[in-house]
């Protein structure tokens with residue numbers, strides 16, 4: 001390489017920014033997978049003009065706009081709502097959502113946990129244990145129980161398949177038409193009440209978009225069979241929380257296993273905290289674990305460096 005070329009061959013540079021993810025785990029893992037790339041950690045940008053890529057979770061407003069040569073934004077999340085929340089975000093840049101097999105598998109684990117918790121009467125058996133009561137309950141017959149999965153993308157399709165493998169009847173619902181073996185698929189808003197009408201368990205893994213916000217409202221809960229269980233692991237804003245509470249109070253919804261909330265963390269006075277039919281976890285259903293996710297990011301950076309199309313770029317018109 002002659003001197004002029006050497007000066008041109010600037011080392012690519014990626015900025016890491018997240019208030020919630022461990023930088024001491026993330027950056028070494030990224031560095032191991034992308035030794036040819038330099039990493040910086042916000043807020044220490046150095047020369048902002050050096051930065052080609054940003055990998056972010058809840059980036060501070062204006063951070064991305066302050067990087068004049070930024071080329072691609074990587075989301076530390078399957079969802080990208082945390083990036084769209086920045087009004088100054090450079091609108092023309094591609095945003096890559098995290099499509100990671102390990103994240104997907106964690107979401108499946110959690111969906112199974114939530115459904116099986118109620119399917120196998122754990123709330124009742126826990127209450128019995130407290131009261132030192134030995135009491136067997138007659139089981140549900142799994143092949144007659146239907147799980148509904150809202151969202152049939154990278155995560156939802158695997159969630160639906162996991163329940164099918166356990167012997168449940170499975171219905172799926174998506175925005176556009178999908179066909180999945182062994183899953184009864186529905187699409188479009190008009191088909192939602194029909195789909196819901198048979199779902200003893202409902203798992204929401206939708207992305208949050210203008211079309212999906214508030215989808216789980218009083219009408220949706222009323223469309224479910226009485227006593228159905230809701231497992232919410234997409235985004236909290238899919239659920240109209242006061243409507244879910246009313247449905248729990250009336251017994252129309254028999255239980256809720258919730259990982260996401262309209263506002264996180266929920267206020268200390270939020271009625272979910274002490275509700276006997278609600279199980280709450282702090283947005284941990286699917287974690288982005290660098291051991292797996294850094295490989296996914298590295299493969300995409302290499303595609304970009306090679307001038308190839310990058311995978312999983314968000315369609316902003318669609319919202320995911």
Ligand code: GLV
Pocket residue numbers: 076077078079080098286288
């Ligand atoms: C987490 O919520 C994610 O978007 O992956």
